[in-house]
Amino acid sequence: xxxxxxxxxxxxxxxxxxxxxxxxxxxxxxxxxxxxxxxxxxxxxxxxxxxxxxxxxxxxxxxxxxxxxxxxxxxxxxxxxxxxxxxxxxxxxxxxxxxxxxxxxxxxxxx
Ligand code: HEC
Numbered sequence: 001x002x003x004x005x006x007x008x009x010x011x012x013x014x015x016x017x018x019x020x021x022x023x024x025x026x027x028x029x030x031x032x033x034x035x036x037x038x039x040x041x042x043x044x045x046x047x048x049x050x051x052x053x054x055x056x057x058x059x060x061x062x063x064x065x066x067x068x069x070x071x072x073x074x075x076x077x078x079x080x081x082x083x084x085x086x087x088x089x090x091x092x093x094x095x096x097x098x099x100x101x102x103x104x105x106x107x108x109x110x111x
Contacts, residue, residue, distance in 0.1 A: 027099055035096060039108055043100075046084065051108060055084060061107045072101050 027035070040049055046056040057063070064072060076097050079087035088097065 027096065031096070032099070035099060035103075036108075039100060039103065051104065059104050061105055064105055069101060069105075072104070073097055076100060 043056075043059070044051070046054055047059050048054040051059040053059075073094075075085065076092070077087060077089040077094075079085045092100070
């Protein structure tokens with residue numbers, strides 16, 4: 001009996017920890033909307049609303065596919081000193097930058 005309830009406690013603990021970490025890895029729907037707006041409005045003001053380039057270079061899947069993820073993420077996090085590309089790590093988490101890079105690699109969706 002005692003052994004059985006100990007096992008149950010472990011199972012509950014496992015499920016609980018699993019749900020906590022799952023939450024940590026998922027951006028809220030609201031945050032995803034905000035990030036989509038940021039991409040089109042802020043990044044788009046320099047890279048073009050459809051990411052085909054402007055003051056900054058094009059960020060389309062074709063252009064990015066041969067560039068390493070680490071390179072793209074570092075550019076977004078720290079910017080490019082000496083160029084107009086600003087750093088974003090003061091307003092975006094690593095996870096959010098990761099989401100942006102995934103979105104750029106896949107191509108941004110238009111409504
Ligand atoms: C004020 C203008 C400006 C804004 C806003 C801006 N960028 Fe840039 N970005 C640039 C410029 C200019 C470069 C090219 C820098 C260089 O000459 O190396 C660049 C470079 C980049 C690169 C590297 C591209 C490559 O092929 O090497 C990435 C990725 C990038 N920007 C992503 C973003 C994202 C994501 C945002 C929004 C969160 C953003 N940028 C906002 C101007 C901007």
